[in-house]
Amino acid sequence: MAQPSPYTPGAVAREVPGRNRQLAAIEERLDLLATIGRLVPRIRVDHGPRGVGKTSLLRQVEQRAKAKDADTIWVTAGESSGLVPAIADGAERLVRRWPAKMKERVTEALSHLELKVTGGVPGVASIEAGWSAAGGRRRARGATREFEDLIVATTQASLDRKHSGLVILIDEVQAADPASLRTISYAWQHFQSERRDLPVALFAAGLPESVGVINAAVSNSERFAYRQLKDLTPDAAAVALANPARQLGVGWSADALDAAVRYAAGYPHTVQLIGENAWQHAGFPDSGATIKREHVEAAAADVEEDLRELFTARLSKVTRQVELDFVLAMARLGDGPVRRSTIAAEMGKPTDALGVPRSRLIGAGIITDSSHGYLEFTVPGFAAFVRDVHDLELVEED
Template sequence: MNPVRNPFAPGAGNKPPELAGRQAIINDARIAVQRALIGRSSRSQMFLGLRGVGKTVLLNEVENVARHHGHLTTSIEAPEGKSLGELLLPRVHQVLRKLSSAENAKAKAHDAMRALRSFASVFKFEYGDASIAVEPEIGVADSGDLESDLPELFVRIGEAAQAAAKAWTLLIDEVQYLGQKDLAALIVSLHKISQENLPVVFFGAGLPQVAALSGHSKSYSERLFHFPDVGALSPEDAKDAIRQPVNDEQAVIDEAALNEIVEKTQGYPYFLREWGHQSWNIATGDTITLQDARRAEANTLKRLDDGFFKVRFDRLTLKEREYVIAMAKLGNGPYRSSDVADALGETMQSLGPRRAQIISKGMIYSPSHGDIAFTAPMFKNICCAIWQQSKIFDWLEESL
C-alpha cells in the first residue's frame, strides 16, 4: 500500500485516526466544561494509566472540547524538578490578558493580575524577558505558603472568568512528577474553586500511582477527583481502532489479521498503531492479510524496542537495570518487593532507595502497599530479552 496514505502515525501524544473506546471519558469531559459555563461545578478528572495507553491524547482531545465550548485553556506538562507555580506563571498571565479584553471583566482581570504579580514576587519566579505591568496587591497570594497563595490566585482567575462569562480549563500531564507540596496546593486550590462554584475545570493525566499520591496529599481528594482508568482497549474497540482508519482510506483488513494484531498487542493503543503502521506498509494491493500482520511483527517489535522501550530502559543505571530485570524474571506482575529483594540476595531496606529512584523515573509504580509493577505494558518482555542476551554473552566468555 502507498506509505504516503498510511493512516497510522505512532508517536507520543499523536492523536490516532480513530479514538476508539474512549467516548465515555470524552462525553464526561464535555458535560463538565458545559456545566462550568452555566455555573454548575463538576468533579475534576485525573486520567490514570500505563505508558502508551493514550492519556496525553485524551488530554489534547479534552482541550479541543473545552475550546470548542468557549473555554480559555492552559495545558502544561509537569517536568521533573520544576515547580508548579513556575510552570503556571506565564500561562496564567496569557489567560488574564485575554480576559482583560472583555469589558465586564476588566476590573476582575486587573485584580487577578495584581494577585499574580504578588504570587510571582513572593516565590521569586522568573518570567523571561516579559514582566507583569501592575502593582502587587498586598496581602493577596503573597504569604509564601503555596497552599495558601495558589488557592487565592485560582479564585481571582475564576472570578475574572466568571465576570467575562467565560471559563478556564487547566490541563496537566505527567502529574506524578509534581512535588508533594505542589500537588497538595493544587488539590486545595481546586477544592476552593469548587466551594466558590467558580468556572474553573481541571483535567490531569498520570501514572496509576497518582491516585495514591493525591490521597496522601489531601484525604478528601478522592471526593474531589474522578479517576477514569485509561487502559487497554476491549477486543472490539481495538479492532475498530485498526479497521476504521484502514476503511477510511478505501482499503480493507481481514478479520484474521485483526485478530492477530489485537492478540499480539493485548489491545494497548500505542502498540496497535505501531502494528497497524507496519502492516499497512508491508501489504500490497488494497487488503491487509493475516500474512501481512504476521510479517509486520519483526518490524513492530524492533521499532518498539528501539524507541518506546529503549528510551525508558536507557534512563536506568546499571543497578536499577539489575532491579527491573530481577522483576521481569519473576514472571507477570505485580511483584512483591520482598520477592525482588530475595531474587537479588539483598534486604528490602537496602533496596529501598534504588526502588524509589526507579519509581521517580516513571519505570515502575506501586499499585498497592508492598507491590510493584512496570509502568509500560510488555516492558517485562524486553527486560527478559536483555537478561537472556546477557546470559548468552556470559556463556560466550566462559567458552572462550
C-alpha cells in the first residue's frame, strides 16, 4: 500500500518547525487576550520574501487562537474593495449563524460602517472612493469610529457566546490600501487608551515592503511591531523533512537527510519540493521503509527542473534594462548577500541611482533586503541560475 507524500510544496505547511520563537511570542499575546481578557495593543507584522512561510505561520496563529476559544477573521489584503470593507465582510460572515440577539449590535455597526464608507451610494464598496469623495483625511477619521464600533460589537458578541475574544488575521498586508491601514491604526490607538479590556488582536503577514507601505500610510507606526521572517536553520529544515515521514512510519537515513538539508539551503519552498520528490523516488514508501541518499540525489534533479521553471518565470518579469543590469551585477557578485554599494560599483553607477530598480525588483519578489545596506536574491540558487543562463563569470574577490 503506497502512502501519498506528506510534504506540502506550494501549500500551507501543517507544521512550522523553526518558528518556535515567533510562536512563543504570539502565544503570549494570545494569552493576554484569552486568559486575561485584554487588548493586544500592538499589531504584529511578520514580513519576509515569497515562499519563506508567512501564510503558514499566520495559519498557525489562527489555529492557536481557535484553540484558545477565540473567534477569528481571516482576510487577504489586496481586494479591490479595500481592507476595512473586507474585514467587515469577514465580521458579517462570522456572525451570520449566531443567534439574532447576539449579533444585533454587529449588524447595526455593519450598516453604519457601510453607510460611512459608501456615503450611501449603493455599489460603491470602496472605502477609498467614499473618502476621496468627501475630501480625504477628515472623512477617514470619521470612518474610524464606525470601524471601532464594529470591532467592539463583534468582540462583545464573541464574549456573549462565551468565547474568549476576536483575532483578526491579515495576509499579504503589503497590498492593503493606505486608507484602511490608517483606519486600523487609529482604531488601535484609540483602543489602547480607551479599551484596554477589549479582548481583540490583529496579526498580519506580508512581503518585506509591508514595512514601507504601512509606515507611509500611517502616522503612528509605533502601533505596529515588525518582525522579519527568515529562512530555516539546518536543524529546522531537518525536522521539516523527517517529522512528516516519521508520522507515517518512514525514516530518512542520516546522509539522505544531510543531503536534502544542504540542497534546500533553508528555503522552505525548496524543503517541501525536495521532500516530495524524494518521497516519489523512494516509491511512495510504506511504514518501515527508509528514504536513502540515492532518492534525494534523483529528487534533486527533478527539483532543479522545477526551480528552473520558477526562476525562468521570475527572470522574465525583469524587463527594464537597468533592472536586468542590476540582477546580472548581483549574480556576478556571488550567492550570498551583496552590499548595495558593491552592486553600484559593479554597474558603474552611483549608489543613489539604484533606488528605483531596487524597489521594483523587491516588489517583483526577485530580491530582498537582507540586512542594512545588503541585498539578496529571494530564492537560494537564483544567482547561479542567472550566471548560467547569461553565461557570466563570478567576480573575483580581492
